[in-house]
Amino acid sequence: MNDNHLKERENILSEANKARWDLGIDLHDTVIESIYEDASRIARKTVKQKGEKAAYALDLRIDKIVTSRWLGFPIMFLLLALVFWLTVTGANYPSGLLASFLIDYMHPILKGAAASIHMPWWLDGVLIDGAYLAMAWVIAVMLPPMAIFFPLFTLLEDLGYLPRVAFNMDSLFRKAGAHGKQALTMSMGFGCNAAGVIAARVIDSPRERLIAIITNNFSLCNGRWPTQILIASIFIGGLVPAQLASVVSAGAVVGIAVLGIFFSLVVSWGLSKSVLRGEASAFSLELPPYRPPRIWQTLYTSLIDRTIIVLWRAVIFAVPAGIVIWLVANVHIGELSLAEYFIQWSNPFAFVFGLNGVILLAYIIAIPANEIVIPTILMLTVLITGASGVGAGTGVIFELNSVGDTANILHAGGWTLLTGLNLMLFSLLHNPCSTTIYTIFKETRSVKWTVVSTFLPIVLGFMVCFFTTQIWYLFFV
């Protein structure tokens, strides 16, 4: 009985298969067309267009301006520049406030509390100097700019302006084998690469989405701007008279960011022509009607959806990293700490690339967040030069308020203009932070593409630093 049923069911399937040969190759199209035909008949019976489409006419008028040959790009640059300006200036004050509260105020209190309960020095170090301090740093540097940048960006998105940006920029990205919407994921990457990678969801073509994800790291993220600005003002600004210093160093940082965009496009092109050549590609770009954004809801959802989630991930990764940072600086084998062993061992290798062991170690252990790279570098430099009187104690990450003092420490560590330049390049071209790597894995569900996105920039970074250094030696020594 059961067998009979099974056979009967198999027969049905076999009949269906034969009918499919008979119905021809374009069956699917005709099925869709028949549905649209019914839809169109029903729409004709029930929908009446009375007079002019007022709202659409307005939309079209706006579109003619924001996509016009002459005004399209200037409007776009102005708006994006405004967003970045608001982010940078707006974040300064709350960032400082958070830093002084979490680091200058809370840290000593916690230390005091630990001492009063006679916590062993190593536990106190691991928990408070390691985990807590790294977490505090990430929050202080990361939260304010993201809390400003993401809502602003989301407002532009809800308004309907962003699809027009993609529309205008598509031509450039198409030539690089990418999708116009990559302009948006790139801009988002200037805030945070992890958020940029998530934003790549709006690209529904598999190949272009992968390209956007892999190249997002070339957008200089918010955690790397402070590094660039600091190093540029010490080493590049120092080259010119004081009154020009700030302009020149700002120019250098913008130059690095533009170099990032250049790399992003070139690598996109390379990927689309090589490893991703065979991946499916489909272009579609809807230009939805403009809608007045609902400010409060936007603030709420962009804070919850983007800022908090990204921050949370960063904190989760920062805590263990803080512990590791503290441990490598404070665990001694014989005379030297682990950090010193590594630095001495890797120095010859690093010099070939115009970097040094401190930078390499800092980038390895500060992988969770670019924000803690500079504090880690300073701590390690102090550790190996044996300078005293700066920072919160041996093996504790710190930052100085004065650029001059920071410069002194770095010069004492043997840094030159070349080291500074290479650090700026390396900060642009190195592996994404662990939050981003994890996000890439979550978004692509592929180990292969996660590995590619992780190692491609760092290989590029070593190559660029290597050639910069060697050419430098050839011409300037």
Add this chain to the structure above:
Amino acid sequence: MSNSNNCDNCPVHNKENLIKLGLNMEQVDYVITMAGNPNTGKSTVFNNLTGLHQHTGNWPGKTVSRAEGGFIYNEKRYKVVDLPGTYSLLSTSTDEEVARNFILFGQPDVTVIVVDATRLERNLNLALQILEITDRAVLCLNLMDEAKRNNIEIDERALSKELGIPVIPASARRKEGMKELLAAIEEVAAGKYVCKPHKIKSRSIKLNNAISSLASKLAEQFPNLPNLNWVALRLLEGDNSIIEAVQSGELGSINAGDSTVQL
């Protein structure tokens, strides 16, 4: 049902009727699902019903995974499943498969189809596909405010007659029309409104013959199946989940009028 602008219709004024449950979805009486094109305000309707804050945006493709929430209306507990926004249910993309299989195998008590009133024709493409699968649905004609601004007039009664399901005009962003939507959902869920869903009429004779021949054979094997023609068409399109369901006989467990859903 009148479509008035004053806020007497807002759910906030009907607290005794609607209780938003957020993520609390225990012991539900009815499961409803929400389907619709991207960018039709589907998530906004979902948020209005459940009190949750799914991100909504003026940009297609926001809701990526399936979202769920719950509410109580007239003392009945409802679970709402928000499906990913899709343009169609007929192709092989993952999103569409999720939506299609949930409507067929999940057997929701009501499927709320959210459409954009300013682009009704294109949105009807999806609505008609859904009506091929299920015969318990409500059409939520969203973005009516925008349609008005564009001087688009929609004859809701004629539309309801054509589609064979309740049609509720709404402006979810302003929380308008939610009360009527809830009432319609309840009527369909409780079986007080019997839908007579529209079936596609413009198919070629050759295709129709193939469908009816397969459907009659399917009827022998799965006598209780409510949407034989659709299953037959899916077989002709090579839909693997349907082929497997036929092979294993699982299709037989889908019965017309069966409203107990286990998820």
Add this chain to the structure above:
Amino acid sequence: MITLLTVGIQSGILFFFGVVVVLIIFWIFWPKKGLIALFSKIKMNNQRVQLEDALKYLFDCEYNKNLCNMNSIAGNLNISDDSASQLIERLLVLGLVTMDDNTISLTDTGRSYSLRVIRVHRIWERYLADETSVAQADWHNEADRIEHFVTQEDTEKLAAQMGNPVFDPHGDPIPSIDGELPEPKGKLLSNLKKGVTGRIIHIEDEPRSIYEQLVVEGLYPGMQVYVTDVDKGKTTFIANGDECTLTPLFASQITVELLSGTVPLAPKYELLSSLAIGEKAEIAGISPNCRGQQRRRLMDLGVVAGSLVSAEMKSASGDPIGYRVMGATIGIRKTQADLIFVHKKNDTNE
């Protein structure tokens, strides 16, 4: 001074060394011509490949009711007569073929083996066409490469994902899992008489040079053709309003299904990309060369035969253009707009 000089030399050496390393990396990873690609190519050329290719060819002969001997096998597989006779020897030992006089034909086992290989080949061709960006002219070769080393299960999984296709992108039926295949349909274009209307159902993809030229001509399965003249073996026909003349060699690559009765000649359509801003048109269809996700997406957005479209705005850089279809504005690139057929509407009232 001396130390400075040594630094210079040192970095010169290092620089050179760096360039070499970069070049080596590129050489290893370069797609198609690099070391890795070369290695996998060499690995491919083994006995099993030859055996399966021979079976495929034998089945092709049988399906098209041609006879087949050792010479034609050697010619088709591009191997020497010696290797061909060794190959046939192996096929005979394995019980896959029988030999009668000079004619070689498949046994039942051989037939089902070759149907399996063909199924795998055609499913992969379909996959390459619909789900990847591999160029049209490369589908066949790529599938030829893949078919020998993928497992049956992987292929079936792929087929299931794609909605169990029953035609390959050239219009050939894909054998079912049980090895069923429909009888060949239609007539060769070269055999059609003057005044006949038909629809292209298949374009043979081997030899590749001919196939590529037919693709360049813009011919594809599903296209309506109307034969206007047959002269000295040359066939002249109208496809999409354009006259096209093919020699018998080319015309015999195309299979046509005859359309019965008087079929109105499909009017010539224009490309969507030819619309100027503000112009309106009715969509006539999407070219079959637009496939897979791209095609689905366009249809989802309302680009289907019969719907109205108008060009609304140019992007600041000129390429994509915003078109209005079914109440929505969508950006479409020129390359896609070239694949959408329309009939222009001169009057402005709808």
